[in-house]
Amino acid sequence: MSGTKRTFEELVAEAESVSVEGWDFSWLEGRATEERPSWGYARSMGERMGRAEAALDLQTGGGEILAAVPRLPTLTVATESWPPNIAKASALLRPRGVAVVVNHTGASAGVEGVPQEPLPFADDLFDLVVSRHPVTTSWAEIARVLRPGGTYYSQQVGPRSVFELVEYFLGPQPLASTARDPEVARAAAEAVGLDVVSLRSERLRTEFYDIGAVIYFLRKVVWMVPGFTVAEYRTRLRELHDRIESEGPFLAHTTRFLIEARKPGA
Template sequence: MRIGQQYEESAGERATAWEFAWLDGRDVGSEPSWSYPGLARALLRRASSLLDLDTGNGELLAELAPLPPHTVAVESWARNTPVARDRLAPLGVPVLTELPGGEDEFDVVLSRHGRLPAADLVRLLRRDGVLLTQQVGSDDLAGLNVALGAPPAHRQPWNAGVAVAALTAAGLEVTDVREEHPSVTFTDVGSVVRQLRDLPWQIRDFTPRLYQEPLDRLDTFIRLHGGFTVTAHRFLVEAVRR
């Protein structure tokens, strides 16, 4: 068997779009204490228009139905866009590849793990419109980088403080901020490999062949201890355009 082949095989095929059902039972944790869908649903009950920024494959947005009469999703990654369009078309939701060009258009803007273009958010929100975002912080899964001897995933910090400063500078009033580092446990080395293949920004030069030796050490650790635990990094911000 060639170097790294066992880890390629244990990881399986790469996910289609952002589908991570393959991780069920192979990693445990990563969810913060708040419910992003629950907070989003509360906002949508009184909204007539919604923009979902970087909707991914559209799965979460579809789960929030019934949606406001005027709902638009944005997804620019070519691998996700057709999946999102197929999923959201029955709900009457168009999926754009760029931000809408108008102004004062949306009561609510959602961005779960997507971009936060502060100036555009101010432009797109109606007065008293609300932004709700959950972000993956720059410390996310940093323990994987340490364990494999890889450089940090991010050169600049991305956390609640940085996001709040940018949104406030653009003119939004921040009304809620939460930040947590929930634990994540990987129960086999194949799930680590798959995670790093599907999230290529975590270790940018990652291949099982290149990281064979540290993967061997991690595999031994998991077999001895039943899992390998690192921390995720999540933060949530709600802001209003006054």
């Protein structure tokens, strides 16, 4: 954190002007902290990529996680739906020989005017499908494109993640208590014929050290407070700024779960 205390207006202006393209949160360094799950998704996903022949990364975001994998399969494809992320992912992944396909499967569920699409790939094509923090999971499509014996490996946002912050702005959200439940994911995977071989979940500490970090986070993770703008929530933002200044970092908790499911067969 900077040793110079900045005003509310300065923090707001900075956080409103910074780009939120891609899925890189390095701008928050020194301004927010998030405890990481013990399983180390990027490392373990990379190990699986190194053993795969054909792999698909669903909802790749800006492609940052996939681009960091040391060894990619000969056939590696990524999908993404948000235009700024598509451009960033393409720039990162094309030099690695990865095609970035525009596709809305799972990524825009519930967004008015954006139709859901099947994955534009043949049946039984991939022996590994991965996804980090998908908006929704299209289990039937994943089962279709996996080869017999193939694996789906995904780190997902769990129930009521960062809800201390969500409810600060939106008030109590009781209907969200069962959303993104790991056991719901298990049931959905099994319903399309996949065998769940591993399911782990953790609740992790997250701290926001200034109001700029809060604004940046809500601009980037747009589904947390739908329609968030500084103008709409300026009074609550000012109150939260004053609270952080007097009491210290705003504490919330992220929830994450890791699911590994396998398609029966050879």
